[in-house]
Amino acid sequence: MPATPEPTPATPAYPVGLRLAGRRVLVVGGGTVVQRRLPGLLAAGADVVLVSPEVTPSVEAMAQAGELTWHRRPYEDGDMDGAWYALVSTDDPEVNTAAAAEAESRRVWCVRTDDADAATAWTPATGRAAGVTVAVLTSGTGDAPRDPRRTAAIRDAVVAGLGDGSLAVPGHRARTSGVALVGGGPGDPDLITVRGRRLLAEADVVVADRLGPRDLLDELPPHVEVIDAAKIPYGRAMAQDAINQALVDHAKAGRSVVRLKGGDPYVFGRGMEEVERLTAEGIPVTVVPGISSSISVPGAAGIPVTHRGVAHEFTVVSGHVAPDDPRSLVDWPALARLRGTLVLMMAVENIGAIAAALVAHGRDPETPVALVQEGTMATERRVDATLATVGERARAEGVRPPAVIVIGEVVAVGTRQ
Template sequence: MNNSAVRASFVAPIDVDGIGVIVLGGGSGAHRVVSSLVDGGANVTIVAGDVRATLEELPGSPDVHRGPWSPELLNGIGLIVVTGDEPGVEEAGEGVFPAAIEAAVRAARIPVAWADADVHMGERAGMAGGRKADAEALRGTVALVGGGPGDDGMLTVRGRELLMCADVIVADRLAPQKVLSEVPASTEIIDAAKIPYGRQMAQEAINAALIEHAKAGKFVVRFKGGDNFLFGRGYEEALALAEHDIPTFVVPGVTSAFAAPALGGVSVTHRGVTHEVTVISGHLPPGHEKSLVNWSAVAAMRGTVVLLMAVKNGPAISDALLEGGRPGETPVSIIESASLTTERRVDATLASMRQVMSEEKIAAPAIIVIGDVAGLPQVLAPTRF
């Protein structure tokens, strides 16, 4: 049996491996429990009128029910988790545990857990390392925390400490989600989503939220995947906060530009193979009027090229590098969902990259490594989390 368990207001944790679980609500309360439930092997259905994008994007995505409440939803369900969010389901009634749902649950004799992270996480100021005094001193400040490539085990110790004493967390979908299930129940979690070409909170709105909550005397953590200062817009946020004289500091994250290749068995440098690494944002294709990349110069370089945010434009980039003279046999490795259970590595050459990405249905998040290092022998064992 899987030993992972949902954190709930019970004396002992609950083993949820293989159990159908309904989570009532899709807001900050659900944020605290859904990741742990999925990791614990539960088959999760979120019942809510509105669900945070980050919850729908979790690996092993939970089902979402936004329609009218029906007792048939309880078929195959072994546990109900009440999050404290307003379910907002049509005909569900009022309150966090509507009467219509309560009656059906009682009739089916299904156990109910009330999600309460504070029961297990203890006092907000009780951070590791004896930093209890920090919590008060941090009020009115903002920490820009990088979350690493995805798995919460690769979040820095200091980053985790600050999350546990934050009043407000503004989180992107690529930030580790499991750690958000462990923050105190009183912490406000704002979902910035940042889904490529999908719904997301505008950067101006993110800046405004950081400023508003910090000015209200709260300690705010801006939580992103990777490192905030490598194509993470961290300095933009720092500038906006500086304009309002809000003290801002940084907890760097493990950047996916180097971590993802390493996890996939690719060293972006190797003695005698390359003396240079170029990290490029691929969110704009070659030839775009707003692109700042000299693709001809990149093609003429011999070293490693690491592409971030390039799933959509990867094929066009490979074409540009080929046109610029980079050999077609140049090895390419694509590492998808690095550090997560869905991680995989797909290899190609620069000439076959377009076809391979299409055939393999490469999806974000993915890091593309172009260069001779991608063709070196695979001697690293898969990382186990």
């Protein structure tokens, strides 16, 4: 019978995925390294037992929440009993050596964060994207020495590529038809969520709003059909019916459809109308939240919608109808009495009337106002005024939609960019 070779630092690791749900995992130590590793063990369903006289506040919070069992004492011989896997990470090499030795004697795979070469297991750099767990280990042999920074960089590149669709991986399973309502964010293509970008990369059909991140459409494969929702005719109400019907027709034809909307689908985005129609037709719908321009555009322009000692609340209001319009659902007198920040969407046309209404109901006419046009885009510009002057300033400066209007003392707090 051939002799089993002794492991050496040059021996490559054998990659494997451990299924730890319900199985005891011993963690020795409670410092920042353990704090980083614990979420992955808990997410795997491991029964974590932690031994350490002291732990970080975050680890203590996990113990107090019942996510793990913490024995507030030093490591003792026998702690490895019943463990399937061990993580040893104290600042005392003698303790680490003793714990690793017990793990070896009990045939428990053991990670040592202070001495990887003395460990029986290594923790890969891991990440998740597109339903896949990516785990990267450098071999530690030849011209590829173990380099945690390089390993993490490779992990990050693969996860980012899978997440944003730039790393194209052909699928071998039948694609499920349906519709994803994706919030594209305020306009800058970098501000769409990772999930939204991945769904775009997987789509057969994209129904795009005028305010969605248009630059992303150029990245789509040639076979993807792009429908410009802004060009659907017959007026606003009929256009929504036509959009709904297009979503239904393509989904029922077995296609994967993305409805790409600006901002967030449910913030003045008519997202629920589309969900209701699709649900009534028995079509599966996924809603992917987006970064709303109501907070992101002011932030990008240097305006915090809340600030300590200045504003403890902010209110987002649609200004697409004037205060004296019978269709308005906004309580303008109540808004005028608030002391916090008021964010107006779709209000460029009616900002003069809105400002007059707020002043008439008690808001100080010297309240600062900022109009941010095409926020987060290369063409972004900011125009400052007060409630008394904003109507005239908007006309004089030729402010046009899309623009977010911020009213309140936070406008003066923000740094111009």
